[in-house]
Amino acid sequence: MCEKICQNILAHFDANVQKYFTDKDIERGYIEVENRKGIIEQFPLTSLSIGVVVADVGRFSNILEIGEIGAQVKHAAKSVMGSSYAVDRRK
Numbered sequence: 001m002c003e004k005i006c007q008n009i010l011a012h013f014d015a016n017v018q019k020y021f022t023d024k025d026i027e028r029g030y031i032e033v034e035n036r037k038g039i040i041e042q043f044p045l046t047s048l049s050i051g052v053v054v055a056d057v058g059r060f061s062n063i064l065e066i067g068e069i070g071a072q073v074k075h076a077a078k079s080v081m082g083s084s085y086a087v088d089r090r091k
Helices: 002-020 023-028 063-078
Strands: 030-034 040-044 049-052 084-087
Touching: 002 049, 002 084, 023 030, 049 063, 063 084
Parallel strands: 049 084
Antiparallel strands: 030 040
């Protein structure tokens, strides 16, 4: 069930985030921004990464464990280019 929710969130995000970029940015696939030192840098277009942790009763002994697993799953999602999600499937 969470997969469909994640897919819907990502589809909605990706469909709507493009209105914040120019056609040229979208065509290139990145934006060019001047940093504080006046140097032009390239950054990928904004994407969304979702990490899902199912906190079944008894699976975790405290909130810190959930946060740790969440960070790991989010890292996995962010390792993919563009918008993506990852689900922790460990029991």
